[in-house]
Amino acid sequence: MAILKIERDGRQFTVYVAGSADDTWAFFDGQVYRQRAPDEAPTHRRSKGGRHVLTSPMPATVVKIAVAPGQAVRRGDTLVVVEAMKMELPIRAPADATVKAINCREGELVQPDRELVELE
């Protein structure tokens, strides 16, 4: 990490930086900037040949599965509710679709990249 004094037109600015070359963080005047190599960006929702796979955004516990395989869902419908840090976070359908598979159980602790629901 570093605390850098950058000069512009004779005026001094303080920028705080930290992290690696692939994932660099900076703080300046109350704002945070993060620059990452493209493949490090998180994808909470990925497309696999026309199918949508939804993952948990963070380590969490599945508290409710609101849909079943084969069910038609509309954009914005709650599919799964996960709980982290005592707050419930609904995972909603990104588009009108059909539920292809449910890959988690209620009560299960899931990691961020774990596929929870598959839509098509």
Added chain:
Amino acid sequence: MIRRLLIANRGEIALRVIRACREMGIESVAIYSDADRRSPHVGAADRSVHIGPAPATDSYLSISRIVDAAAASGADAIHPGYGFLSENAAFAAACERAGIVFVGPPSAVIAQMGSKVAARKLMQNAGVPVVPGDTPYDQTDESIAAVVARVGFPALVKASAGGGGKGMKRIEDPSQSLEAIQSARREAQAAFGDGTLYVECAIDKPRHVEVQVFADNHDHVVHLFERECSVQRRHQKVIEESPSCVVTPRLRSRMTDAAVQAARACGYRNAGTVEFLVDVSGGRGTERFYFLEMNTRLQVEHPVTEQVTGLDMVRAQLLVASGEPLPWLSPSITQRGHAIEARIYAEDPSHGFLPQAGRLLLYRGPRMPGVRIDAGVEEGGEVSVHYDPLLAKVIATATTRDEAIARLSCALREFPILGVRTNIPFVLRILDHPKFRAGDVDTRFLDTEGASLAQDPDGEIPDVVREAIAVHRDSLESPSGSLNGEPQTANREFRDPWDHLRSWRS
């Protein structure tokens, strides 16, 4: 007098209590889970006891483990902090049975106030106004939905055992009733182990104003004025201040009288907070206020009150728990200047406020006059997903509200936290909002304005930031740089000349 105090908590509040112990010559005992072995509160205490694995249910929420830890470490008292077991009557009762002083009210008072339904009844009988509503005897979804329909929309379903907005849902129209009731019950069951719900009518544009009370065993009950906490996101407070800009001297005297009356009615002891909703829609002079709930513990936002009264509330808690009279009584307690607190959370406002986890690559609290930081983390530390994402509280104190806001804003602009996203940019945008500046904010402010305030403005990365990132990346790649790979700990490389001097000497 208490000789050795176990703090049944973690993070900033554990540190706050440990410091009060040190000033008073009381030995402090920290407890920690597997996730907190290296946390600051463990390092700060005189002794520490490991109490279990990371999940709170097996550690900070385990009554038996904590009472055993107190006995094993020879502690004669337990301070519960806030959250976790602080408002758990069974925990207070377990302490009482074990002959350990519980720093808080008697377990019976916690139980009574912990049942929001029982608290409403008690306050009604004591002549304190309550929000119109009803408690369904039949707790089935259908029966609660029927009560919601009778109370009218918008309505709130709330957990009888609740607090902090957990197990509480707002219902705008009948189509939302069932999902809201089920979700509220699940949250209530998970957070409090009790899914009982009640229904209140939602007051239009209410302001959240609470009164700090304090009672001892010598028949003294005092108030320490009000705090306003209307800036809330999903019922979690974000900004708190004292005094409230809508509370006139006349309203203040009515509200503080009601709060003292409420504390007397329930036989209260130690520090507590009486929360009210204030309806100012009728204009000055016609304000109405309603009892919301009583919090039977020290509040997260207690520093705001400490700043405007100049009193040490944790010290008073420990004195009162030891059986001493309150160290200060009414005429001498005054409210001076203005204090405002922002809660800094590890969360990403621009992505739905998702709680963040990770290592604090860089963390430097601002040091400036009139700014107090109560923090529970330090640089190099790990923020885990297991607990509340509160990192620090920043409290600015000044002569007027405007000056206090300017001071807080200045402090947050000089509070670099890197490695996890925080809500600092979001809080800065709230502080700049014309409605907030004008004091024209009710508890729904963030429901309506929050979404736009949460988004980082699209725009170019400032020039100076680009340059700084480039310089940093160069230093990572250059063989002379001390950082080849991931920076793991603090104090590796600084560009500041003074820091270079330090590293030459070491």
